[in-house]
Amino acid sequence: MKIRMLVLSVMALVGLSACENDAASMLIDGKEHSISLMREQSWVWSSQVEQRFIVSRLPECQRRYTVDPGARTMAPIELYEIRAMLYVAKQGDTWYAVGTEACQVQKFQEKPERIPGRLLGRFEQGEAGLVFTPEKVAP
Template structure:
């Protein structure tokens, strides 16, 4: 009887490893103090969706975590920068606008702006099972993708 209680948690370990809880960071201007970070959380292994959060940070002035909603585990998230310095984040068909001056503004967009999306800075994507940020123009951006 006691042995069964000791073995039961071991059988549950493979189920727990299926959960996603990771993140990746885009360093704006190549500094760790000015970043956009994407966090993926899958609270239940049986749920095929992951919750995405965008952390907008310009330290020491501001940092905010914004919820983007539920997506698939392999959803690509593109980061565009517009001339004003703001960012457009495109996840699947959803788009959001944010900024790093106060880190407070975060809004869902209904359509692409008339003046365009701006410059594609790169993409958050899954490579070899790990979430990474691939800067636009990196030569190996398709190597190792799942």
């Protein structure tokens, strides 16, 4: 009986260890003004990972939005600045408007004809997990 419980415990740990639960943030004006991405894979056998943007400008607002699910192998999400407090996020062919003034996210119905704004960086898988990698600025 003890061996059976040990085997079940090990199997549970192995199954849970393959699930993803990670987050990364792009800080705008310190930790109270940011755009974060959270990725969660609830089940090891699932091929999709739930993705959420957390838009924060404290103390005025902070909201979490579920967006289209991603694959286990993450396609990077590029983040562009349109103007102060207005951003665009792009993952593959999917585009989102992200506003920090009222902490809002909205999916584009059609992709823009041109890439808007200035590329700030991208949310992507790093060696230790999900990271926001800032775009290198030319000297």
